[in-house]
Amino acid sequence: MAVYTQLGPQQVDTLLAHYDVGKLVALKGIAEGVENSNFFVQTTQSRFILTLYENRVNPDDLPFFYALLKHLHDAGCKVPQFITDRDGQWLQTIAGRPACLIEFLDGVSVTEPTEAQAHSTGAALGHMHQALADFTLSRPNSLGVSAWRPLASRCTVEGLESIATGLSARVFAECDYLEAYWPTDLPVAAIHADLFPDNVLMLGDNVSGLIDFYFACSEVRAYDLAVTHSAWCFSNDGTAFDAEVSAGLLSGYADYLPLDTATREALPILLRGACLRFLLTRCYDWINTPANALVTRKDPLAFLRRLDFYSDGRHVENMLGHYT
């Protein structure tokens, strides 16, 4: 949740005057995303999200995100569009910050997904990956396998041990393992990289939108499936694996892209990598966020528990049994 910048309606009126979208009738700061300031904008014609990019998004990356969403939209994927003004500009400046007016998509983020909703999400992910096969722009993954050891070092042994005894040794051993076995023979493409339930809008059992592409990057494509799997198929605290949600997600994905032998063989590694990535960023935030701050710190151990689950080869075998 975030609204870092305060906006007055006069500033938004001035912005909207560049567009053919009608007059402003409502403006509310919304608690969405953790990287940007977001506003709900209702005009006499339609609804929008106005996003102001704060320090954590590099404005140089915005053309990549714009092109990615346009490509996906043109391919029939349900993603929000950056709106262009009368001069064809989609990148604006407001309150001194880069800002974009973005299509508002109906839909709600589920907190306890069903198998049917996981199936739709897997299908939307597969459809997106299929559509991105001919997308040519690239963006490095600053949170990929080569970033995990330096991130663990920045957490410090002391910091990691303050979260759980033995966590430091576990994390560095996992870095050793993943660096040694990370797949190099799988397709690399643009991926979402953060497709938690928060970032999927649904109407009933159907996906109405994939949102928040600000971690999107070039990466082993099946890693995106691994991130999504780790994000969708467990109770929040990571203690309970949901085999039905897992089956739904995988079968939805396989409707678009088959889980071929190379992918199936790499998935145990990719799933562990996904867990380590979120474990480490959550550790870093945990160590560097005061306990009395108003932002909610997310429990790092929720992803250590997932890592434990995936590290047992039989679990992944069971999940994938259907596809062999």
Place this chain on the structure above:
Amino acid sequence: MAVYTQLGPQQVDTLLAHYDVGKLVALKGIAEGVENSNFFVQTTQSRFILTLYENRVNPDDLPFFYALLKHLHDAGCKVPQFITDRDGQWLQTIAGRPACLIEFLDGVSVTEPTEAQAHSTGAALGHMHQALADFTLSRPNSLGVSAWRPLASRCTVEGLESIATGLSARVFAECDYLEAYWPTDLPVAAIHADLFPDNVLMLGDNVSGLIDFYFACSEVRAYDLAVTHSAWCFSNDGTAFDAEVSAGLLSGYADYLPLDTATREALPILLRGACLRFLLTRCYDWINTPANALVTRKDPLAFLRRLDFYSDGRHVENMLGHYT
């Protein structure tokens, strides 16, 4: 700004099933008010605000707020309505908290009001006061004149001096003065008590809604005009008085309720009281909010500067000259 409680769409679906308002299609936490958790709710039929009352609102006060808004609505004032469900219930429980589904009003809160906007606001305030002449429920003002000295004491001399040298003596002298001269011969009625620009929705120069009645209480009616005047007629930091905005506000109000001799004579005291009330609550929050917290502390001295302005009798005479 606030969203303290997280809500899943299933919880909102369950709530909406009691109402004839259509199905949920969008749900966003919004940064509105400082007392409650607020959500923008879009259904297939309409838009709403869903408010969850957190600790700072006493649920026992909700029937007063409900009755007040219904009374105002029935009298043609532009205020949001609490929506009743099929059983006539407007008070619900969600996530363990008292909650109300409330009409969404279009309009935006201006940050730099014009004279015309201040005129509309004064008129809306006067209309509201006129409409409340026959409203019979009452609620004590926990932030009225008798509360200021105890509040100053809770700030402590040390705390007040840490904000500005000499502030403690000034504050207690002001308590002496206001307790001695607070008017007892003016009409007492239900008032809004917090009509800052944030709490007025406008479309162009017209008021489309008065919102956030959670400080509403029984008080000297003209004190509401004083609060609104202190909130609207200065630059945020209190250094610059805007005579045109002041003239607009007063003349709009006088369109509904004349500024009679008793009111005009009491206004210098009421205006100083309004300043002391916000000065003290801001001091208290300043002293009790860590400097590194993510909530923005509002500058107490912005209301000390207003107090200085109103304490010069000539300023108030000039403002009111037109009405004598």
